[in-house]
Amino acid sequence: MKKVTLLIPVYNEEAMLPTLYQRLIELINRNGTYAWEILFINDGSSDRTLDVIRQLRQTDSRVNFVNLSRNFGKEIAMLAGFDYTTGDCCVVMDADLQDPPELVDRMLQYWEEGYDDIYAKRRNRGEESWMRRRLSLAFYSILQKMSRIDILPNVGDFRLLDRRCVLTLRHLREQERYTKGLFCWIGYRKKSIEFDRGDRLAGHSSWSFFKLLNLAIEGITSSSTAPLRIATVCGILCSISSFIYAIYFLIKTIIYGDQAVGFPTLIVVILFLGGIQLFSLGVIGEYIGRIFKETKRRPAYIASDYNEKKLGYDE
Structure with missing residues (x-):
């Protein structure tokens, strides 16, 4: 039975x-x-x-x-x-x-x-x-x-x-x-x-x-492990965007001269990049936390x- x-x-x-x-x-x-x-x-x-x-x-x-x-x-x-x-x-x-x-x-x-x-x-x-x-x-x-x-x-x-x-x-x-x-x-x-x-x-x-x-x-x-890959892609995109923005700012300075403008833009960019970094660290922390719990072998x-x-x- x-x-x-x-x-x-x-x-x-x-x-x-x-x-x-x-x-x-x-x-x-x-x-x-x-x-x-x-x-x-x-x-x-x-x-x-x-x-x-x-x-x-x-x-x-x-x-x-x-x-x-x-x-x-x-x-x-x-x-x-x-x-x-x-x-x-x-x-x-x-x-x-x-x-x-x-x-x-x-x-x-x-x-x-x-x-x-x-x-x-x-x-x-x-x-x-x-x-x-x-x-x-x-x-x-x-x-x-x-x-x-x-x-x-x-x-x-x-x-x-x-x-x-x-x-x-x-x-x-x-x-x-x-x-x-x-x-x-x-x-x-x-x-x-x-x-x-x-x-x-x-x-x-x-x-x-x-x-x-x-x-x-x-x-x-x-x-x-897709969240880790998403964090990597976000980092790459932010790096490319920052490089393009730097080229744009350089060309603008050469053509129009150096002007003390763009402070709000600078703050927005800093906050955006900081947010991406914290997000990426949080995702990495989730996986590291799992590794930490597994290695204790309780x-x-x-x-x-x-x-x-x-x-x-x-x-």
């Missing part, structure tokens, strides 16, 4: 867990030909999320959990899930039920047909505001043009991964992760399923504007509990 792991990172989802569990049980009962594991990754929740998971574990042995020692972020929580999953395939999904568990039935059908990565593509983005929706689409467009791999637009983390995909992702241990890009980078045989994303039933999203902005920066710097996360077992640092 093949085993399916439902991998669910959670952070302060106390209110959603009972409803989520009931929907998952309905999914499991519809697919009795598989063995099932529900694996929660508690990402340092500050509410009673862990207590609720422990209660579910006491009544259902199919429920497993990993409790991280603090909030490491969803990207790292998914890596922890890949490390602990035991299924022949793994379904990554959120706890807020905006991604419907009923879609897993179709994912399993395509998996049996031989697909390795069956991902859910959103026809609409649920309760998102117009501004956030437009910014998201713009980000995917920019990332697609900068990256050498095919970045899938309107595709989140909701997907079914064959075990060989999971084993491959385990080997990718970078600290600053953009998992949506890694899903595309590893390749394998993919299949899309379109769906309408629902609204959150309870609680509120922990993804603020600044967290999404940080994720966007991680996505660009993780998937492409573990990506620390798990303090796995089900009822206390974990030490080395585990």
Whole structure:
């Protein structure tokens, strides 16, 4: 009997867990030909999320959990899930039920047909505001043009991964992760399923504007070195423009003589060049910061509990 792991990172989802569990049980009962594991990754929740998971574990042995020692972020929580999953395939999904568990039935059908990565593509983005929706689409467009791999637009983390995909992702241990890009980078045989994303039933999203902005920066710097090339091109263009302006100023001085004019132009040019330099230094700093974090070789996360077992640092 093949085993399916439902991998669910959670952070302060106390209110959603009972409803989520009931929907998952309905999914499991519809697919009795598989063995099932529900694996929660508690990402340092500050509410009673862990207590609720422990209660579910006491009544259902199919429920497993990993409790991280603090909030490491969803990207790292998914890596922890890949490390602990035991299924022949793994379904990554959120706890807020905006991604419907009923879609897993179709994912399993395509998996049996031989697909390795069956991902859910959103026809609409649920309760998102117009501004956030437009910014998201713009980000995917920019990332697609900068990256050498095919970045899938309107595709989140909701997907079914064959075990060989999971084993491959385990080997990718970078600290600053953009998992949506890694899903595309590893390749394998993919299949899309379109769906309408629902609204959150309870609680509120922990993804603020600044967290999404940080994720966007991680996505660009993780998937492409194009920003470094853009900084280089800007430097070359500024140098050429400065040289042309110097030639123009020299010819003008020879023809009309030296006049004490152009002070505003001088200030504008200085500010412009200074801005380009600061921008370039910022881009370089982003990549140097990533190198700094990787060279420390710290573990990506620390798990303090796995089900009822206390974990030490080395585990």
